[in-house]
Amino acid sequence: MTKSSYLALHEKIKPYIHWTPVLTSGLVNDVANCQLFLKCENFQKMGAFKMRGAANAILQLSDSEKAKGVVTHSSGNFAQALSLAAKAQGVKAYIVMPTSAPKVKVEAVKGYGGEVIMCPPTLKDREEAANKIQKEKGATFIHPSNDDDVIHGQGTATIELLNDHPDLDAIITPVGGGGLLAGTALAASIFAPNCKVYAGEPENVNDAYRSFLSGEIEDNEASNTVADGLKTQLGDRNFPLIKEHVESIITVSEDEIIEAMKLIWSRMKIVIEPSSAVAVAAVIKRKDLFKNQKVGVIVSGGNVDFDNLPF
């Protein structure tokens, strides 16, 4: 990917996304001891950066592929993103969701025009259900995070952020499946080679942290985190980009995540999801790394369970 090809890609997805604003807060900066620039993907269509990857992945399909639709498995933001991006491009979206998914999420996918296929909540059932759709319908499978086009799409948030604030010292994202982190790291390496890229990860699901240290993809041993968007696993498409371009991965406790989430909600009056608070918490925790720096943070807002807030 070159600068000009990446800008061309960004140009192509612009009709399907918002160029989201960047917000700052003196009160939050005082807490963090640095200048935070929140790239507000919570104001993105359907509430998350996932819209970018989904839009780009569908744009890359041939007309005959588009005619047969797309399929993914997700119970989170990507399910809604693919449904909405497909609808906007006149493409059918099949979304495999576990029977354990909250009803509100299933309804949201349907509201965006996605066809929901329920399956038992195991990895094997999920993959079988998606395979079946691929075979029967000829639909193209699009992975929520381990897909080059999805990774490139997510990176466009960083193109915008660096366009609006070219002098950032660092950008930090949460890491779950790794699509956002890989896209951010790739885009920053192209558009601002001196801007360092970091990730925040919950201590309880620290597979990326351990993978980064060992150099091999490690498994999660637990899934008990409030940051429910980050329980997923790194993949072979995004991990190499992360290894090459990311400075370090910072782990944070559940209390630190909840405190950071409350800080942003109460001080900035914006709703960010727990996964995004992980990145904010990481900056606050590592004052030694970020002191007095200008730090971009990519935040989303889709995965918030308003009936079960952690505070």
Add this chain to the structure above:
Amino acid sequence: MTKSSYLALHEKIKPYIHWTPVLTSGLVNDVANCQLFLKCENFQKMGAFKMRGAANAILQLSDSEKAKGVVTHSSGNFAQALSLAAKAQGVKAYIVMPTSAPKVKVEAVKGYGGEVIMCPPTLKDREEAANKIQKEKGATFIHPSNDDDVIHGQGTATIELLNDHPDLDAIITPVGGGGLLAGTALAASIFAPNCKVYAGEPENVNDAYRSFLSGEIEDNEASNTVADGLKTQLGDRNFPLIKEHVESIITVSEDEIIEAMKLIWSRMKIVIEPSSAVAVAAVIKRKDLFKNQKVGVIVSGGNVDFDNLPF
């Protein structure tokens, strides 16, 4: 107040306030059956439009008055607004707060440089404490809502809103003490005489609704509402403006308030306080009045108790 004198007033307070953004949401419009334009005073300094009135009231003081400071009684947004506005203009602020005020609000006032004077939580004690400061310190008393300069300051939100969206059919605000509503009604009558002004009020504290009907200031009989910024009473400075320029006052139930608050938080990813949700709820309730119209809503975010959310 003429158009040019009001614009001059707005110009003078600009250094002390933000020109806040106006946000829209297709999903919220679908629910409301009209086009809503949220004037985001939740992104105002200290989180509410009250900053405008406080800044203007202090600007109107003489140098000798400024030297002696200002005093008010409030446990809500105005306490913080007057503290911050005073600090910005190098003026001492004395804030009388009831001993029942949440600690977090007292700390917020102190954080903005206000000197807190605690008093028992009755109207009489509050007024006595404020009188004492006036006599002892020579400080000027500034009422949170029943003050011409405060009213004029609050109206500047409407100047900005109508500048950004000159074709609004209506503007709606919550009504408690009446300062925002009176300022909005006055500004709209000057800058967009065809734009109708409405208010939303909780059924449980419907003094403004009853006053509007009877033509006399009526008392509240209860105070049990989640919209804790709206328990206060209309005053003799703002009620005449409300009678002259306001179309009607729409009352809403507690459930309608909470539902509207959750709608805005979840769909628009912004934090608005229960008092602001009252205005949103009123628009949703009266689809007959607002159908297909362009409706401005002035929303704030300062008075949110994150440890005691209603959902």
